[in-house]
Amino acid sequence: MNRRKWMTLGAITLAAGRAQAQGRLAPGQTTGNRQPPAGGGIPLEQYEPKSMLHVPQTRVPRSRFPVIDFHTHITMTSDGAPGKIQFDLDPAKCLSVMDRKNIRTMVDLTGSYGEGLRQAVRQLSEAHPGRFAVFTEPVWTKASEPDYPKFQADQIEDAHKAGAKGLKILKTLGLFLREQGSNRLVRIDDPRFDPMWEVAGALHMPIAIHVSDPEAFFLPIDRFNERWEELHAHPTWSFHGRDFPGNRELQEARRNVMRRHPRTQFVCLHVADSEDLPYVSECLASHPNMSVDIAARIGELGRQPRMSRKFFDKYQDRIVFGTDAHSSPSTPQQLFGEPLYEIYYRFLETEDEYFDYAPAPVPPQGRWRIDGLGLPEQVLRKVYWENAARLMALPS
Numbered sequence: 001m002n003r004r005k006w007m008t009l010g011a012i013t014l015a016a017g018r019a020q021a022q023g024r025l026a027p028g029q030t031t032g033n034r035q036p037p038a039g040g041g042i043p044l045e046q047y048e049p050k051s052m053l054h055v056p057q058t059r060v061p062r063s064r065f066p067v068i069d070f071h072t073h074i075t076m077t078s079d080g081a082p083g084k085i086q087f088d089l090d091p092a093k094c095l096s097v098m099d100r101k102n103i104r105t106m107v108d109l110t111g112s113y114g115e116g117l118r119q120a121v122r123q124l125s126e127a128h129p130g131r132f133a134v135f136t137e138p139v140w141t142k143a144s145e146p147d148y149p150k151f152q153a154d155q156i157e158d159a160h161k162a163g164a165k166g167l168k169i170l171k172t173l174g175l176f177l178r179e180q181g182s183n184r185l186v187r188i189d190d191p192r193f194d195p196m197w198e199v200a201g202a203l204h205m206p207i208a209i210h211v212s213d214p215e216a217f218f219l220p221i222d223r224f225n226e227r228w229e230e231l232h233a234h235p236t237w238s239f240h241g242r243d244f245p246g247n248r249e250l251q252e253a254r255r256n257v258m259r260r261h262p263r264t265q266f267v268c269l270h271v272a273d274s275e276d277l278p279y280v281s282e283c284l285a286s287h288p289n290m291s292v293d294i295a296a297r298i299g300e301l302g303r304q305p306r307m308s309r310k311f312f313d314k315y316q317d318r319i320v321f322g323t324d325a326h327s328s329p330s331t332p333q334q335l336f337g338e339p340l341y342e343i344y345y346r347f348l349e350t351e352d353e354y355f356d357y358a359p360a361p362v363p364p365q366g367r368w369r370i371d372g373l374g375l376p377e378q379v380l381r382k383v384y385w386e387n388a389a390r391l392m393a394l395p396s
């Protein structure tokens with residue numbers, strides 16, 4: 001039987017059960033005239049409660065200041081063809097959304113390397129100057145070869161000459177990249193990558209680095225897991241029960257890298273560890289070369305709005321705007337389009353309460369809603385534009 005079928009919600013049945021426990025109803029008797037639906041409840045996935053709160057609903061069709069979306073996936077590496085790309089988003093469609101939403105520049109993080117990178121640069125940043133920036137990626141397929149440290153450093157120089165503005169590290173490193181032969185996971189702070197981090201720093205290419213994932217992905221998928229529905233929809237996202245390192249171990253390995261390469265700028269994606277802002281604050285305080293983006297994590301930031309607001313005030317020079325936008329409807333919190341940007345703007349600019357963090361009938365990351373931060377103009381300017389522009393040395 002489908003596991004989801006077991007997770008049913010019978011509001012009427014539950015209310016009746018509670019009343020029975022309090023001795024007000026005889027067994028079999030229900031509350032009121034309504035009979036419970038067949039089966040005693042409705043499946044959780046059919047439950048779409050509408051908020052009855054009478055609170056302001058502000059539409060923010062354009063951001064107050066021009067935006068750099070630091071985290072998008074316009075191109076992706078082609079499946080089974082390393083170094084080749086395919087377009088996930090159509091550049092012309094991007095430009096029309098960008099113009100309507102006040103996005104001056106989109107950063108395509110997954111620009112691959114070699115010929116794929118050259119193609120992405122040609123069709124994005126060269127074809128539309130100022131509107132797109134492209135990042136390169138490491139050649140993971142060669143990571144077990146003896147000359148890799150120098151080879152990879154040379155690749156970064158080559159990518160820089162080709163027009164790459166930075167380096168993207170997917171969570172491949174730390175969770176999936178394994179040594180050829182032994183199958184051992186390669187550590188994030190493995191010294192073979194030191195020349196790569198150093199060269200990127202010397203060329204002023206920021207590192208956009210994603211390690212780990214939400215903390216619940218490391219826990220059993222059981223009734224206590226706050227992301228049960230998300231993990232049920234995407235079972236391969238779970239890192240529980242195999243030889244994966246823990247969340248904190250991955251985070252600490254990234255800190256080792258930031259500590260060893262103080263002249264290299266690291267943008268820790270997805271707020272680094274969005275459920276643990278005290279820890280992220282500690283990291284930012286001890287690593288001056290660290291920034292964070294907010295991509296795909298307004299669902300986390302917006303459910304702790306007071307702590308988030310203080311975090312933005314304190315680290316306003318180190319937070320960049322990003323969405324992780326791509327074309328897949330299976331992750332609505334990242335689905336490129338006007339509704340997505342309007343939610344981000346509402347979250348950052350307004351003090352609206354209890355609204356959806358994704359354009360979807362059911363909150364896809366967890367069943368909660370968010371409150372806006374109402375950031376002051378000076379902070380908005382930095383988060384929308386200035387911090388990312390400085391990191392990528394873009395003309396203002």
Ligand SMILES: [Zn+2]
Nearest residue numbers: 071072073324
């Ligand atoms: Zn991403």
